Amino acid sequence: MKDEKRPEWYEPKKADFFSSTLKPGVSGNDPGDEYPVKTGRFVKKTANRKIDPYTLAVEIRGGNRTALAKGITLIESNAERDFQYAQLLLQHLLTDSGNSIRIGITGVPGAGKSTFIESFGSYLCDLGHKVAVLAVDPTSTVTGGSILGDKTRMEKLARNPRAFIRPSPSGGKLGGVHRKTRETMLICEAAGFDVILVETVGVGQSEVIVRDMVDFFLLLVLTGAGDELQGMKKGIMELADCVIVNKADGQNEQAAKKTKEEYNRILPFLQPATKGWQTTALTSSALHDKGNDEIWNRISNFKSLTKESGVFEERRRFQIKEWLNDLIIDQLQMNFFQHPAVKSLLPKIKNEVISGNTPVASGVDELFKAYFEARK
């Protein structure tokens, strides 16, 4: 098997790279010269060449926001060399990560997610917390847009010195975006942020992906539960640890309360998202900063209850194992499906199998034969 058969961006060129001993400030730390920077259509941006991961880690731990932004840019980079730097940086910061409550937030478009995050985030900052806001946006990988791309949506929170807002990473498949958001979360934790809010839109698979990276999952909905419940993907409700009926203000307040009660009648019939925790509904008026204390109370109760029962740590360990597994499977599939031998043969096999001319297992057999033959 020759080198050019491997996926370009993945395989490191230096075999013992991660096992090498690293010391701060020593120039030997910089493996950069041995890593030619690939510039292809997948490379959106490359981080600063002159990065010393150890120094950067120290600065991030010290609360240096410029260093934090630099670190995240490094992680989000699609350049091969940056991947190695980013992993070194993470290696240095891992021991300081994990000390936060990770909260996922989803909701149908128009449910007021950004207004809610602005209000709830500011409330938490006032309580003395440091709040990082990240996003996983399946649409941004397609359109290039981003749910948090428009920073003006959270002007107040963005100006808060205790808050840090980072839009969804762009470029690559959702799986890749997923990895980047998880790693960004770890860096933010090492930088001292103790509440991580991960926003996502309630479409596609992004809410499942976000559920797999957070401790607590909030679902934002609007009044009109009847219609809402009919139209909404029921799977989403079963991911939620708390349902929030937003925009409970003015003329809408009574309707929101009624909707909350309707949800509270349905929720006990659904599979709970977290063992030993009954998901319930609350109302919120993000516009008037109302409901934040009740929501934070729920989350705090959840945290102490699941920490005591061991469910909290169990979920985190499970999430890491799943993450490892997901990355392996992503990589296996990429190696296979991106291989020229498979790419040229697959459409033919697919047609034969669907038209009923070839048994499925025979088609698979033929594909693997071609794949391994080409890799020889």
Add this chain to the structure above:
Amino acid sequence: MKDEKRPEWYEPKKADFFSSTLKPGVSGNDPGDEYPVKTGRFVKKTANRKIDPYTLAVEIRGGNRTALAKGITLIESNAERDFQYAQLLLQHLLTDSGNSIRIGITGVPGAGKSTFIESFGSYLCDLGHKVAVLAVDPTSTVTGGSILGDKTRMEKLARNPRAFIRPSPSGGKLGGVHRKTRETMLICEAAGFDVILVETVGVGQSEVIVRDMVDFFLLLVLTGAGDELQGMKKGIMELADCVIVNKADGQNEQAAKKTKEEYNRILPFLQPATKGWQTTALTSSALHDKGNDEIWNRISNFKSLTKESGVFEERRRFQIKEWLNDLIIDQLQMNFFQHPAVKSLLPKIKNEVISGNTPVASGVDELFKAYFEARK
């Protein structure tokens, strides 16, 4: 890459095997002499060496039950040589498969699945249908037992000349069992069976697997919907095209009707399993053969409605594509995770990653490095 690095049972030894021209009754058809029979711990049983797939296909199409049983045994065999024979057999029968309604049946233990299948299957035979009963049993792969293993459970149906009962294939992972059941279904269709009932227990992932191989999915439940709904995995209800409250007889009849109504109140709030079809509940007394006509009516309506809308064929095409994809991913994972290099390294990486000493992407990187190095 050397041959011994490949999974033993998968890679065919003769490159142009499937593309070779085959003629009936010609001894050149038998590729057996070139395929040494592997006998290892995965080989549970091997089919008759002297099989001519073409002749067997003709016999199966002609309604020969011994040939049908022989063909299924061939498919269920874990021997490498039998895999090639089985694929040839399928190749010959594919054009005659597909002309059936495939019905999945699940339910909690004690819901009376076998009594229901006996009653419903006999009813269909009386209407002139030919009924094949297959099973997907996740427990049989672990315990060696099988939900349909005890043939005495369906004595009446087993004696019916228009019915054919096949217990769950044993041996191998659930993914492998899954493949075998799908292929067995195709052979039964080629043998003229126009109703395929696939039984599974409502635990684990088996009901999702069965949903992916059938046109219509029945969920059997008992009275006491309140408790039932609380305890049952809600995901299962969203897979069902029809919920049947069984054991609606004697003193239980009124309670069953009440339960049916409770289900009919909840079901409209759930995600429908099939586009354009509202899942509803019915009652049944398999013991007294009551309710079968109403259930068959529902299924017939479903069939004509989805055939007209194109949803029927769309789902079948989708299922074949998913099947192809699933088999590829199974195979990729088996190649990787069964590789000695990965097997010896993975526990270490897992520990490092969970304990927070190694970033997840670095761990994956290291695994793939070892894997590709060993395959060189």
